[in-house]
Amino acid sequence: MRVPLPWLREYCDPDLDVGGIEERLTMTGTKVEAIHRHGVASTEHFVVGRVLEAGPHPDADRLKVCMVDVGEDDPATIVCGAPNVAGGQTVAVARPGAVMPDGTKLKHAKLRGVVSEGMILAENELEIGSGGEGIMVLDGLLPDSGPRRAGAVPRPGTSLADVLPIAMDVVELEITPNRPDCLGVYGVARELHAATGADLAQAPWSEDVGSQGPVAEASVTVECPDLCPRFTARVFENVTIGPSPTWLKARLSAAGMRTINNVVDITNYAMLLTGQPLHAFDLDRVAGARLTVRRAKEGEQVQTLDGQARTLDGEMVVIDDAEGPTSIAGLMGGARSEVEPDTTRVLLEVATWSGPNIHRSSWALGLRSEASGRFEKGLQPEQCMHAQAIATRLMIELCGADVAPGTIDVGWEAPPAQAIRLREGRVRAILGVAVSVQRQAEILRALDFATEPVKDGLEVSVPALRRDDVTREIDLIEEVARIDGLESLPATLPARRGAAGRLTHAQRVRRAAEDAMVGRGLHEIVGWSFTEPALLDRLRLPAEDAMRRVVALENPLSEGQSIMRPTLLGSLLDAARHNVSRNGPDIAIFESGTVYRASHEGPLADEHHALAVLLSGSLAPRSWRVRPGQADFFAAKALLDALLDRFHLDWSVEPTSWPFLHPGRSAAVLSGGETLGFLGELHPLVAGAWDLERTAAFAIDLGKVAALASPLLAFGAFGPFPALRQDLAVTLPVSVAAGEVLERVRATAGETLDDVSVFDVYTGAQVGEGRRSLALALSFRALDRTLTDEDIAPVRERIVAALGEIGGELRG
Amino acid sequence: MIERIEQLRTQAEGEISRADSSEALEELRVRHLGRRAELPQMLREVAGLAVKERAAVGQAANAARQALETMIQARVAQLAGEELEASLRADRVDVTLPGAPPQTIGRLHVLTATRRELEDIFLGLGFTVMEGPEVETVHYNFDALNHSPTHPARARTDTFYVEGPPGGSDLVLRTHTSPMQVRAMEAHPPPLYVVIPGRVYRPDSDATHTPQFHQIEGLAVDEDITLADLKGTLLEFARAVFGDERDVRLRPHFFPFTEPSVEVDVSCFHCDGKGFLRDGARCYLCKGEGWLEVLGAGEVDPNVYSHVPTTERNAPGYDPEKIQGFAWGLGVERIAMLKHGIPDLRLYYENDLRFLEQF
Structure with missing residues (x-):
């Protein structure tokens, strides 16, 4: 709300400049958002003039050449275009050097060959009124430059500011929704009165010249x-x-x-x-x-x-x-x-x-x-x-x-004023600083409350205009605090009584998972929770897919933001497309955030915190030395390894089709009998819908990861003896999964097997049609001695035999 | 004979010190200390000397031989070192080539980094981090927070409603993290010190509003938590985020669920609270005010406690005559904007790598 300061001062005029008033109002709850200068910035060069003569312009029918007495020895020549200008008028004049409200600085100006030494002003040129009636004629309007000001017709040369409100400070206030009583100038004046102690004039409506009773005319x-x-x-x-x-x-x-x-x-x-x-x-x-x-x-x-x-x-x-x-x-x-x-x-x-x-x-x-x-x-x-x-x-x-x-x-009957007890002790207990009962009473009375001292404080009666806002003791405490208390409030810390801050296990798992991805060079994005229903089609989700059980908004801002995302994939794809078009094809990003499904059971939605990764293009910048790998299934899987192994999770993958993934390169991520999420390359039609080339991704439910990850990791003993390392190359039918091979090796090797991994895969003529060779790196270790080849020979034989059962043959 | 030994030693020492390769040294070793060389020969012949001479000549010859062997060894080591250094000097790389393979640098999004920073500050002040549902009931989002049934914030222009059964839904996207105040009090007895970070939603979209944004709610309830305690807590927060010299001030304001309500300003860290810069220009950050508005807060309105039923979980419950406390809600985007000078809220959700790489 804009309040012209002279108007405010008519009811409450503290001995403060505009900055002082701003500070007091702001610090007592009526925030001054801006101070505007309405009208002219400087009143210099604005004077009263008297038109001595208004004659025709030699070269322009619509202009008049006026001789204007501006209080100097010689009259000024001023060219004026207003139709109502005439000799004998008292007018407002801007002399050369005057700065108009719009910032224009007036100069001697030649108008159709006649030099004009200033300008006779219209109302709108001074930001008084909307204009449209030609120049202002001061004789008829004076003496009402203010509702209470009276004066004679001013003499030429008088500063215009003395007779017209041509410059005004205006404060722009933020009125909080609980204070409709401050939506008028007098209400603000009352606040200023309470905030400064300056006198408040009687309410301007306290004398009504009208009468009550029935009206005959309507x-x-x-x-x-x-x-x-x-x-x-x-x-x-x-x-x-x-x-x-x-x-x-x-x-x-x-x-x-x-x-x-x-x-x-x-x-x-x-x-x-x-x-x-x-x-x-x-x-x-x-x-x-x-x-x-x-x-x-x-x-x-x-x-x-x-x-x-x-x-x-x-x-x-x-x-x-x-x-x-x-x-x-x-x-x-x-x-x-x-x-x-x-x-x-x-x-x-x-x-x-x-x-x-x-x-x-x-x-x-x-x-x-x-x-x-x-x-x-x-x-x-x-x-x-x-x-x-x-x-x-x-x-x-x-x-x-x-x-x-x-x-x-x-339809109106005024209810009786509400009475509220304000306990002195309560004020101190809430604020943490004491305000004397006398001061409390003074503040409340300044705000139009009536107070009556009682044993433990004050009995307070609420004025009509505040009856919706002030209904309880706590509301009165706020009234006291905002006028006196807040500014002198000490800064103390709560007693705490044993409360100690900590993160939950799930929160720590979430941070660690995010940090693992950041440590692997990925950038975190923060996407929109909203998405569009068309996303579900672009992800090729069939009608009965669980992800289509979305949380939908009744009043979305747009169709594009009308449902809550059931997966992080959409926002990752959106961010990938944005960056491919602006910053090049290599993308390695992740998001850690909530996904939503409509719930059949609980009163709320199903929300879980997911983490998803998306890779596209090269995995690293081009280098003078090494060729970087390209984003594919295994690049994504390696990141998933880095993430889940961070928590020592026992997990596996199983080939599984997802509508939005490449059917031959997709898997479910399993642990503890649960599906944590998916892993795979995007179906080319899905990647294409976001203008992406080959793209790999995974998404997992971090809530499930947190539930499976042990908050307490136990120490495992190890000995001083080195490991014995052996390689084993075996050919197998391609239908036998590497995971199955590793599982068999682990199951048959016994406890001396420390680790086994696949370090090479080969297919080609040498190993025969329908077969492939896997090279396994085995490492054995005992707690009590250094193992020898002889120790391991029988274990190795058992492994070879076990692999033989699934078609494995040792390669020479 | 002694003179001859000294003569041989002097001559050999001269040659060894002048030798400039390991080959030359080997040749000198053979010449002076080899089987047929004179010095070993003299040693072998010592037995034939008179007893009187034997000891002196033997000692001198042995000393000369040991001295020469040591000298050769030292010289060999010295030369080998020099040769290694020379060959290493020749084996030069261009140290200004980039490291390989390149290690890509990943970064947390600035909103996550800021949220964690704030969580950690409040953890240090004894607050526990809690989270809650984003799809929330009207009860927790409005009713329990003392919003009148006709409060404008409930309007569909101010709140996203979730599609529900015909006849209207009582689910909304939470418009603030404050609904967790009552949920937290339902779950735990006092004393309660929690911060609740999370995503919130309002249907506004322009340079200064996005329809989703992030808040961190704070709630402390105990027997005697005052507004002065709120000021102290937020002063610690302000100094941790914006620097040790910062000050805070509380300005009266209005929120339905706190009473008294305040807005909290932090003294401007750009102009040190002066409002203008060293060159006299008005500070662009605080717009000359010297203060930056950072959050809304207040003492929890007693009506909020009345919405917390006492159960086994939170006994003895929340009786407004016995307990009191404060709450605040701050915007993560706003803090990050101020701290890093980010000009437009929409940058946060565009996820341009040139933005993400900066923090």
Whole structure:
């Protein structure tokens, strides 16, 4: 909210500059987000002038050459294009050297051959009002440069700043949603009063020139009191529509409102001052002079002021006259009953609407305004009469109107003020610093609370405008703390009482797994949890696939972000495609994150933490010395080795088909009787859908890994004797898996076998059709002695025999 | 004879010291100490000398022979060393060629690195790390956190709802990590000191908002945890992240589930809290304010405790007249942005390697 500082100072004027006011408001809960300079930055070179003579320009029909007395010995020659300029006028003049609000610096300028020594100003050139009426003529408008200022017609040469509000500091405030009472200038003034101790002027609505009681000229019916707790209206007659005075225009402009005409400007002024929006109807255009507030019909169409037809639903509220809807309550008026230049009778509506309902309607219709933004915060019904009082006075003063007797006032009865006990000890217990009862009372009274001392603290009565926000002792403690307490708060640490911080086993496993991949040269990515349903098709998932049991959003931002990812593969592929197109073909990335499936059992979704790796292109940069390997099944498997062996997991793979993997190069990763995930090369059609060449990947459930990984690793004894190493080359049918061979070797070798691995694989004519040769590296070790070839000979024989059973033959 | 021995020794020593190859030394060894050389010959003939002379000549010849052998050995070793050095000097590589095979450097994503850094700071302050579901119930995300039934944050414009059975779903993507406050209190009795890192969601998308982002919730509940304790805890955090000279200030604010609520500012580390730089320019980071807003916090609203049922797991439970505490929620993206000067939130999720390689 933008608050012009002079306006604020009218009600509370602490001995502080704008920076001091900013600091006090910010530190007490009304954050100043920005300070704007409205109007001119420097008032130098802006003076009052008197037009001595306005003659024709020799070379331009639309321009006039004016001789203007600017308080100097000689009059200045100023060329002016405004049609209303005339001799005898007192005007606002910018002299050469003046800097206009838009930053332009004025110079002597030649206009069609005549040198102009300055500029006669229009309102909009000074950011006072919206302009459009030519230059400002000061004689008619003075002496109202402020609502309380009076003065004679100023002499030429007088600094313009002395007679017109041409420069104003404006503070832009963040008002938190619990403080709708601060959506008006006077509410902010009260905060400033509490924050600084400077005097607060009496509320500007405390004297109401209007009267209560029935109104003869119009009637109002409220059919939905749940959505409209209070509806007030006053009738004004003999209204003269015209421009507003300069001070009013200047304040509205500085607050960021457009100026329209005196009646509309008055409604906006009263709103900015009280926080309460108002709406002016031309009473002669309100059919039947009666208004009915009702819920809209489902699908009902209403034409709003901006010319658009809006379709409503049954939870929105419209205001009807005898001929149907005239406006959407709290959001926008209708064109039919708008105030026009010929309006003479005004019905001024000031109503309270249900905040959440207005919030909902305004979002649903995409209609947001200064009024709806206030209503949706939840205003108090008392505020209706604040606004009526302000507006009534100004309607009489500025529009020459007569207020009809009475006030239409539907549906409100003020509840008694709430009383809350504030215990002195409790303030200290919550804050950790003491605030004296006297100071507590002083703060609360400054904020319009009533206080009464009692044995253990204060009995506090809550003002109407704060009744929604302050309902408990803790709320009062906050009021005290924000004005006095927070700034002097010491910095202490909690007692802790034995609490000690630590990571869980699963969290440590997750970190270690990520670190293992980083240590192997992979970059971690962080992808979107959202994905698109089309991903499931691009991954070739059949209709019944478990991964299609997705968590779907009711209100996604777009189709592309409408479901929660059931796999990390999508975000890895997206990141791979992005980087291939920008940074080249070599990709080695992983992601560690949550994946989601709809749950059939629990109330929530199935979420688990997965880690997935994706490799494409070369495994390392090109080198002058070695040819780097290419991403394939075994490159991915080696990384999986590095990861799972980190946790000493007993695991294996089993050829398994996955819809998105190469059917001949894919496997399930198994451990502890569970499937941890998949490993394989992507199906070329899947890789191709992301513009990738050969790509390998794996994904595993880190939750399962954590459950299988022992949190406690036990020591295993080893002796001082060296290992005996032997190689064994054996040919086998290609159908025999290497894993089976290794398993047989382990099973038959007995306990002296320390390790066995495949170090070469050969197929070719030498080993025969349908067969291949595997070279095995064996290492044997005993705890108590150095083993010899003789010790191992029988073991070796057993191994050869066992391999013979699956078609193995020793190679010579 | 003694003179002859000395003469032979002097002559041989001269030749050995002048020898410049191991071959030449071998030749000298044969010439002076070999079977037919004069010195060994004299030694062999010592027996034939008069007893009087025998001892003196034997001693001198033996000493001369040992001296020459030692000298040859030393000279051989010296020459071998020089020859090795020479051959090594000739065996040169271009040390400026890159290492091979190349070792690729992997990195954690800056969000993970930042999250871990923050977790570790709070671990050191005695907080345990907890996690919770991202698909959350309306109850934990809003109701139990003191949001009125009509609170605007519940609107479909502010919260992602999960498709459910016809008639409406009560599942949302959590809009903050705060629902874990009540879950944590349901699972554990006080005293409770936890931080909850995690991913959260709101339907906003522009340069300063992404529909997913990461928070770290903090919650400390005990008999006597004050707002001053919150300030002290966050001061430690601020100094650990942004430097020992940092200060924090608490500004009043509003959140439905804390009371009093505050926003917490850290003194700007770029301009040292002055608001302007050494050259007089306004600090771009804090925009001249001298303070950087880093998180929202407050004392846990008593209404939140009333949503925590007392069970066997958390007995004696959370009675707002007996226990009190603080909570905060901070944005991981925001901290990383401030710390590293990252200009646009969307960079985090684009995963361009040129971004990932930087941290």
